[in-house]
Amino acid sequence: MMLNQYPTDAVEITQKLIQFDTTTGVVPERDCIMYIKEMLESHGIETKLISRDEQRPNLIAKIPAVEPDPKIPPFVMYGHVDVVSTKDQEWEKDPFGGIIEDGYLWGRGAIDMKGELGMFLETMIRLADEKPQLPFDVVCMAVSDEEGRSDYGVKYLVENHPEVFEGMKYAIGEIGGFSLKIMGKKLYPIQIAEKQVAEVKIIAKGEGGHASMKHKDTAMERLSVAITKLSQKRLPVRITPPVRYMLEQMAESFGGVVGQGIKLLLKPALTDLLLNRLGAAGSLFDPMLHNSLNVTIVGGGEAINVIPSQVWCRCDLRLVPECTIEEAIQDIKSIIGNEFEIEVLKYDKGSKGVDLKLYNSMAEAIRSADPSGYPVPFVLQAVTDGRFLSRVGIQSYGFTPMDLPENYDFASLSHNANERVPVSALEFGAKLIYRYVTEYYKACF
Numbered sequence: 001m002m003l004n005q006y007p008t009d010a011v012e013i014t015q016k017l018i019q020f021d022t023t024t025g026v027v028p029e030r031d032c033i034m035y036i037k038e039m040l041e042s043h044g045i046e047t048k049l050i051s052r053d054e055q056r057p058n059l060i061a062k063i064p065a066v067e068p069d070p071k072i073p074p075f076v077m078y079g080h081v082d083v084v085s086t087k088d089q090e091w092e093k094d095p096f097g098g099i100i101e102d103g104y105l106w107g108r109g110a111i112d113m114k115g116e117l118g119m120f121l122e123t124m125i126r127l128a129d130e131k132p133q134l135p136f137d138v139v140c141m142a143v144s145d146e147e148g149r150s151d152y153g154v155k156y157l158v159e160n161h162p163e164v165f166e167g168m169k170y171a172i173g174e175i176g177g178f179s180l181k182i183m184g185k186k187l188y189p190i191q192i193a194e195k196q197v198a199e200v201k202i203i204a205k206g207e208g209g210h211a212s213m214k215h216k217d218t219a220m221e222r223l224s225v226a227i228t229k230l231s232q233k234r235l236p237v238r239i240t241p242p243v244r245y246m247l248e249q250m251a252e253s254f255g256g257v258v259g260q261g262i263k264l265l266l267k268p269a270l271t272d273l274l275l276n277r278l279g280a281a282g283s284l285f286d287p288m289l290h291n292s293l294n295v296t297i298v299g300g301g302e303a304i305n306v307i308p309s310q311v312w313c314r315c316d317l318r319l320v321p322e323c324t325i326e327e328a329i330q331d332i333k334s335i336i337g338n339e340f341e342i343e344v345l346k347y348d349k350g351s352k353g354v355d356l357k358l359y360n361s362m363a364e365a366i367r368s369a370d371p372s373g374y375p376v377p378f379v380l381q382a383v384t385d386g387r388f389l390s391r392v393g394i395q396s397y398g399f400t401p402m403d404l405p406e407n408y409d410f411a412s413l414s415h416n417a418n419e420r421v422p423v424s425a426l427e428f429g430a431k432l433i434y435r436y437v438t439e440y441y442k443a444c445f
């Protein structure tokens with residue numbers, strides 16, 4: 001028998017994945033995905049490619065249930081293989097070298113998210129080799145185009161091949177489960193929800209005329225007043241159930257005065273006052289407690305001597321989970337008044353209700369792997385492919401556990417030069433995920 005030429009552990013798998021340049025929109029993901037496909041097939045795992053463009057495929061790998069129990073949905077792990085560009089960044093080591101030095105694996109994608117995908121793939125390979133006879137399917141998806149617009153990746157699958165997701169209810173993916181020292185406590189934030197993205201156009205109207213005369217109350221003036229208000233003021237406090245749950249659990253983990261302080265954030269009359277006093281910690285909580293908006297494009301007016309009767313601005317709007325677009329527009333009107341026309345240009349609707357069913361079992365898995373850690377639920381300020389999965393009824397959790405050193409700053413290394421991951425963190429996560437998958441079904445009842 002020929003020795004398997006592919007690596008089987010998360011660290012070596014990640015090294016290999018990093019060595020494929022998969023810069024999103026620049027180098028297609030095909031070679032990297034085909035490598036994963038052959039690696040999984042060499043352990044007898046069934047795979048399937050579904051692609052809008054052959055060069056940017058999506059891989060779906062499955063280990064079928066042994067005596068399936070219809071009450072247990074498949075366990076799904078998903079990750080993107082594309083990475084952001086390294087252009088104009090100064091790296092100390094080759095970003096596509098997969099170099100290991102002093103306990104760190106370096107390279108573009110080490111934490112976003114080839115490292116996490118490496119953990120999922122080790123889990124799949126162990127399941128295929130050790131055959132724990134699970135009564136549910138285990139699915140792993142390696143997808144393209146997350147760092148782009150997901151038009152070739154998860155968004156494409158959800159919109160054009162919803163059958164892929166049939167029967168699925170829960171999935172784990174990126175951003176969550178890694179340790180983070182906050183105010184002296186080692187937290188493990190597990191992502192339960194993310195903010196929703198929208199784009200709105202605010203149109204101001206006023207009297208037009210000849211620019212040789214001084215005009216008052218023009219569309220231009222109205223719009224600029226509105227923009228000033230929007231940049232100086234927060235939108236009103238909105239506390240939705242997942243955020244409430246997050247803060248309650250955090251308050252419990254901290255206890256004492258800090259815990260009391262966190263609970264006070266949940267009193268809308270006090271929220272903004274407290275956030276202002278909290279400094280850096282305040283800016284961490286702020287986006288979870290408000291819808292937020294930034295004006296990013298302005299336009300209107302055509303001729304230098306004509307007062308335009310209409311001008312507009314476009315805004316990037318982020319909604320807290322479970323808030324509707326109508327509510328968010330009300331929030332905007334409460335700041336700028338009712339005389340503006342507000343058009344919704346884009347809205348990636350998130351799920352109506354967060355399903356917390358697996359949260360406790362995930363927290364328990366982390367506690368038993370690291371008794372010094374405090375798992376807490378958290379709401380992500382940014383977005384992941386999880387938002388598309390929610391459209392087909394899948395609750396996605398950010399759960400790729402990593403025990404990270406205290407001085408390691410996950411957020412500032414992601415998308416940045418010198419992206420790297422501690423080798424020990426990948427080993428920790430892969431072991432934990434494997435164990436979690438084999439016991440996950442207990443949380444389904």
Ligand SMILES: [Zn+2]
Pocket residue numbers: 080112113146174
């Ligand atoms: Zn990512």
